[in-house]
Amino acid sequence: MINDTLHIGDIVVGAKQPFSTExxxxxxxxxxxxHTETGDALIVYQEVYTGKIRCGLLETFMAKTELLLANNFCFSQACITLGEKHKFYPGDIVRHFKRETINEQELSSGKYLYEILYYAEYLEEDVVVYRALDALAEEPFKMWVRPVKMFESEVDHEKYPSIEQQYRFELAVRRTNNSTIMMNR
Known part of the structure; x- marks a missing residue:
C-alpha cells in the first residue's frame, strides 16, 4: 500500500481539540x-507514550492526526506484543494450510508463507499484522491484518478434508537470539 502523506517512521499527533492542548x-x-476480511486500508501505529500497538482505518487516522516529524527513524520500532497470550511471536514465519496443495515451483517462491510482524488492537479486537513472503505474487510482501481468533483457528476439515495441518497457520520457522528453529513440512 502506498501512502503519499504518511510514511513508516513518521511521528504524528492527535489533532488539536478546540480550546485544549491536553x-x-x-x-x-x-x-x-x-484487512483480510473487509479489504479496508489500515495503518499500524504505536502510541509513543504507552508503547501500545494499534491498527486503525487509514482514512480516519489521517483525519484525526497531524504530521509532527516526517521520517523520524530515531524511535525504536520494537514490537510490544499483547502479552504472551498468542501462539506466535513477531518474527515467526508461519505457513497457511493451503501450502499443502501447491506445486514445487510455488513452494520455492514462498507461497503461503507469512512473517508475523505485530500483534495490535483494531476495533477493540486483538489482530495480527503479517506479510506475505511470496516473491512471485501479484503484490509480493503485501501486508495483512486478521483477527487473532481467526488466525489461530483450526482448519475446517469438513470443507478441506484432505488437509493434514491442524490449524489455519502453523509455525514454520522461529528465530531465537542466535539460532533458527525449523519446523517440519
Missing part, C-alpha cells in the same frame, strides 16, 4: 496493511 497523543507509524 491529551494530545503522539504516534509512531509502523506500517500499512489491508
Amino acid at each position: 491529551n494530545r497523543q503522539s504516534y509512531l507509524i509502523l506500517n500499512f496493511a489491508e
Whole structure:
C-alpha cells in the first residue's frame, strides 16, 4: 500500500481539540496493511507514550492526526506484543494450510508463507499484522491484518478434508537470539 502523506517512521499527533492542548497523543507509524476480511486500508501505529500497538482505518487516522516529524527513524520500532497470550511471536514465519496443495515451483517462491510482524488492537479486537513472503505474487510482501481468533483457528476439515495441518497457520520457522528453529513440512 502506498501512502503519499504518511510514511513508516513518521511521528504524528492527535489533532488539536478546540480550546485544549491536553491529551494530545503522539504516534509512531509502523506500517500499512489491508484487512483480510473487509479489504479496508489500515495503518499500524504505536502510541509513543504507552508503547501500545494499534491498527486503525487509514482514512480516519489521517483525519484525526497531524504530521509532527516526517521520517523520524530515531524511535525504536520494537514490537510490544499483547502479552504472551498468542501462539506466535513477531518474527515467526508461519505457513497457511493451503501450502499443502501447491506445486514445487510455488513452494520455492514462498507461497503461503507469512512473517508475523505485530500483534495490535483494531476495533477493540486483538489482530495480527503479517506479510506475505511470496516473491512471485501479484503484490509480493503485501501486508495483512486478521483477527487473532481467526488466525489461530483450526482448519475446517469438513470443507478441506484432505488437509493434514491442524490449524489455519502453523509455525514454520522461529528465530531465537542466535539460532533458527525449523519446523517440519
